[in-house]
Amino acid sequence: MDIVVCFALFLAAMIFCLVKSFSLAWALAFALLLFFGLGLRRGYGARALIRMAWSKMPKSMIVLRILFFIGLLTGLWRSCGTIAFFIYHGIRVITPQLFILVAFLLTVLLSYALGTSFGVASTAGVVLMALARSGGVSEAVTAGAILSGVYFGDRGAPTSSCASLVAALTETDLYGNVRRMFKTAALPYALCLVIYALLSLRNSIVAVDETMLSALAESFVISPWTLVPALIMLVLPLLRVPIRRAMAISAAAAFVITVAVQGIGAGEALWIMVAGYHPTEGLLSKVVSGGGLVSMLTPFMMIPLAALYTGILEGTGALTQAQSLLQGSAGRIGRFPTMILLSILSAMVLCNQTIVVMMEHQLIGAVYAKDGAEHEELAMDIANSGVTIAGLIPWCIACAVPLSMLGVGAEALPYACLLYLIPLCYLFTKRFFFPAKSKEIEMKT
Secondary structure, three states: OHHHHHHHHHHHHHHHHHHHOOOHHHHHHHHHHHHHHHHHHOOOOHHHHHHHHHOOHHHHHHHHHHHHHHHHHHHHHHHHOHHHHHHHHHHHOOOHHHHHHHHHHHHHHHHHHHOOHHHHHHHHHHHHHHHHHHHOOOHHHHHHHHHHHHHHHHHHOOOOHHHHHHHHHHOOOHHHHHHHHHHHHHHHHHHHHHHHHHHHHHOOOOOOOOHHHHHHHHHOOOOHHHHHHHHHHHHHHHHOOOHHHHHHHHHHHHHHHHHHOOOOOHHHHHHHHHHOEOOOOHHHHOOOOEOOHHHHHHHHHHHHHHHHHHHHHHHHOOOHHHHHHHHHHHHHHOHHHHHHHHHHHHHHHHOOHHHHHHHHHHHHHHHHHHOOOOHHHHHHHHHOOHHHHHHHOOOOHHHHHHHHHHOOOHHHHHHOHHHHHHHHHHHHHHHHHOOOOOOOOOOOO
16 A cells, blocks of 8 residues: 555656646656655665665666767757757758658658657747648648657657667667667658658648758858768668767768868757757747757756665565556457556656656566566667657657657647557567567457
């Protein structure tokens, strides 16, 4: 009963932070105190609880190092003109009859290069929404296509902190996971291309606003050199270069281009790495501002805090009853259907994609181990459930923040096709990817 009270208080803290617009890191710090107190109440010593909490930190450190480089890249890619290059040429190639499809494809490309849904939604997403509004295109349809596109990379890019977290938790190879994510996303991605092509024909843009093109051309040198940092991140991982090294090389290239091509001073470029890029121009300040290490402060705090309290929960056996319920559910309807149900409930209650991923591993990982499932299967089941489902819950941070950036509400969610097609398609095709370890029937009909 005490664990129920702790989770109820944790949920209340999450809701309070959301209502008051406080960082969710405060709720996680409160949860750490709650579960530490729970351990003391159950008779564990303080030193034992500290060891339990610290047991999860090595995995979180892997993700934190990735977040460090993501912070550098998100600032420098803005200042060196990489994002401006994609937006500028993306707008120029837009065919009025294919606007929705181009919006999806452009955000897919950018999200794979950057590995961040928020970063792409706040840059290319904002521009595309402005074009949709000025061109008479449905805002809901456009926002849904953008939401689908930004989560393509958030789920399956080697630069994604979420993909790195899944790999660290499940002790699997990041690049191997990325390849499997591409395979499991192939069918839903193809369906999205068809759907967005049809929606494009019904939502043609009246005219492309040239104002944004002029602003970008005046503020940046739109040179092929600005594409180099993105090419580095696309090519080096294919050559099996470690992701942190590839990100460091990309950041270094972006720094040089910022100074040599865009004419920004070295000192200012160093500051951009920390504080992000913030142009003074009114139009561009709403589109390309942001990034830097400062933008990573919240996940920098949240991931270690979540790791600490999950270590306590695991060490004290506080989740044994919940794991037993999930074991029974997995036996009745299958592991992945159970994972989907857990993802929906976790996203609705915890409101954070990172915590959802960690709770999935914490609660149901033991079920997979007991059934003899491969670590790779667990990684794919998490990637194809909680990672995308969190983006469909209107009050979850993974959904609410991008929609707020795009200036739309929950009416866009039915058009975020990739987010629900990935778990649905995987539900019925999983047996082809993991035939040896999957149950003969993953879902009772």
